[in-house]
Amino acid sequence: MSTLPILEISNLTKSYGAVKAVNDVSMHIDRGEICGLIGPNGSGKSTFFDCSTGLGRPDSGKVTLDGQDITGWSLNRIAREGRMLRSFQKTVVFKALDVEENLIIAGQMFTFPSLFSTFSLGRMSRQRVTALRERARELIRMAGLWDVRHMPAGNLSGGQQKLIQFASMLMPEPKIILLDEPMAGINPKIIERVVETIKYANKSLGVSFLVIEHNIDVVTSICERVVVLDQGRKLAEGTPQTIVQNQQVREAYLGG
Amino acid sequence: MSLTQTSRETPLAEPSLEVRRRDLRLPLGILVAIVALSAPFLIGSYALHAIIIALIFLLPAHGLNLLVGYTGLLSLAQAAFFGIGAYTAGLLAVHYGTPFYVNLVAAGLMAGLIALPLGIPALRLRATSFVMCTLGFVIIGQAIAKNWISVTRGDMGLSSIPKPFFALGPASFTVSGTTGFYYLTLAVAVLATLAVWAIVRSPAGRNMIAIRENETLAESVGVPTWRYKLIVFMLSAVFAGVGGSIYAHYLTVVSPLTFQMYYSTTMLIIVLGGGAGTISGVVFGSLLFVGLSEALRVAPELRMIAYGFCLLILVFWFKKGFAPLLNRFWSFVGGVK
Numbered sequence: 001m002s003t004l005p006i007l008e009i010s011n012l013t014k015s016y017g018a019v020k021a022v023n024d025v026s027m028h029i030d031r032g033e034i035c036g037l038i039g040p041n042g043s044g045k046s047t048f049f050d051c052s053t054g055l056g057r058p059d060s061g062k063v064t065l066d067g068q069d070i071t072g073w074s075l076n077r078i079a080r081e082g083r084m085l086r087s088f089q090k091t092v093v094f095k096a097l098d099v100e101e102n103l104i105i106a107g108q109m110f111t112f113p114s115l116f117s118t119f120s121l122g123r124m125s126r127q128r129v130t131a132l133r134e135r136a137r138e139l140i141r142m143a144g145l146w147d148v149r150h151m152p153a154g155n156l157s158g159g160q161q162k163l164i165q166f167a168s169m170l171m172p173e174p175k176i177i178l179l180d181e182p183m184a185g186i187n188p189k190i191i192e193r194v195v196e197t198i199k200y201a202n203k204s205l206g207v208s209f210l211v212i213e214h215n216i217d218v219v220t221s222i223c224e225r226v227v228v229l230d231q232g233r234k235l236a237e238g239t240p241q242t243i244v245q246n247q248q249v250r251e252a253y254l255g256g
Numbered sequence: 257m258s259l260t261q262t263s264r265e266t267p268l269a270e271p272s273l274e275v276r277r278r279d280l281r282l283p284l285g286i287l288v289a290i291v292a293l294s295a296p297f298l299i300g301s302y303a304l305h306a307i308i309i310a311l312i313f314l315l316p317a318h319g320l321n322l323l324v325g326y327t328g329l330l331s332l333a334q335a336a337f338f339g340i341g342a343y344t345a346g347l348l349a350v351h352y353g354t355p356f357y358v359n360l361v362a363a364g365l366m367a368g369l370i371a372l373p374l375g376i377p378a379l380r381l382r383a384t385s386f387v388m389c390t391l392g393f394v395i396i397g398q399a400i401a402k403n404w405i406s407v408t409r410g411d412m413g414l415s416s417i418p419k420p421f422f423a424l425g426p427a428s429f430t431v432s433g434t435t436g437f438y439y440l441t442l443a444v445a446v447l448a449t450l451a452v453w454a455i456v457r458s459p460a461g462r463n464m465i466a467i468r469e470n471e472t473l474a475e476s477v478g479v480p481t482w483r484y485k486l487i488v489f490m491l492s493a494v495f496a497g498v499g500g501s502i503y504a505h506y507l508t509v510v511s512p513l514t515f516q517m518y519y520s521t522t523m524l525i526i527v528l529g530g531g532a533g534t535i536s537g538v539v540f541g542s543l544l545f546v547g548l549s550e551a552l553r554v555a556p557e558l559r560m561i562a563y564g565f566c567l568l569i570l571v572f573w574f575k576k577g578f579a580p581l582l583n584r585f586w587s588f589v590g591g592v593k
Contacts (some may be wrong), residue, residue, distance in 0.1 A: 065307055074475070075472075075475040076475045076479055092476075094473065095469065096469055101462070108477075108478075115484070118459040138317040172475075172477075172478070
């Protein structure tokens, strides 16, 4: 296995008017690593995320995924060709569709060779969908959503929707997943399950992670390394233990 | 593998307690087919005319349904593509005397191809701006039809477009009379309905629905949403163009009035009133709204008033169109209470 980082972001800058939301931030995520990204509200975490995943365009800087320059790629291309997937802060599922359909959609573009092939109803196409359905069911069972698999996703609880979103991202065998506050607004029981799922995906499926998270217990329990942003700049970097001790970080959080 | 959750693997309980009656769906389907095939002998020629118009409008409505109902893009451009199809077929038939199916295919292709350069800039716009932009296409289409006199003969329009004829080798066959035209239109309408069915059942149909439900989420799971929207926009134009070609052959006249907002709104009413995102709803909607509008011509003074009332009732009582009602009826026929 190559020792190059799976994701490398160099000198990323993004301004909204006069405000530099992200100011010359560089970081990397090693292969097989779970890396945390923390910082006070408004520190630029989400902008940094958006610019790295193609939802926003950085003003300058470079994003390299698995050795390939993906700066300026669209969100869908980064997902499809780069197999770098992301979640959203608010739980996002296709509310009107059932759980199984949600997962099948999440896998489709990785199974069909071209956009035009998705218009086919032929045997190949049906076989592909059947294979997707099987994989979807496997993940649904793993996420403990088997009993509700035919329910519209919008009717399920916030925590269950988080699990759907998570299972959706595992559909295409991703290289790296970026999670934007996966634990926000869900009960401790589901937090436990999401933590387990992240660890499982990391250990057994070899998925690398970058996780924005406010829950410091979660960060210390899953992350090997943490990067701290404050006011659009990188403030500190290190193991969770050293970060918690770091005076500058404490000041940033306490508004010192 | 600690995550492998032990879940009760019992499938959801079968609705065994519900009263099961005989499944009458197949007999009903056959009955509908028989009625459709024998309609010319059951109803008067005026009613038949109304149904032909309804079946013609079903085509652009199917296209619009792919756009509005399945992909979530509101467009008012259908009349423009309908007009393009009508002019394409009319010009070919008048100048080159080409057979009907050639005109039909050419009209669909022309509308689809013109949709490409229109869709590329228009689909970059946000929802409301996109609607305004598509409205512009209808107005531009009419202006071109009026002013490109050397080709379109301006306000005089194209007249004496020949009746549809089919040529296979030396044999040729002309469809004349309302009855013949009814069968021809019915055949095209059935094919178009099957085509829409195939599109929405395909994996692409699932992606279209994903775009409608949440475009950013669809993007994030790798769906190239912009390209899908462009393709569906072109497909919707193809359906409208095919409808326009039949319209030209049926009326034998094409004028700049083919490009009118009234047509775009009629198509929209069919889709929204019938049930956006359903096929049966749109088929029902086209028969109801166009049939109703044509049938009400017997009382011209009251026609638009009556039509307006029907729309009001629809908006208040059937917020999702007739589709939920049709579904309930269908499961009732299927024997599930």
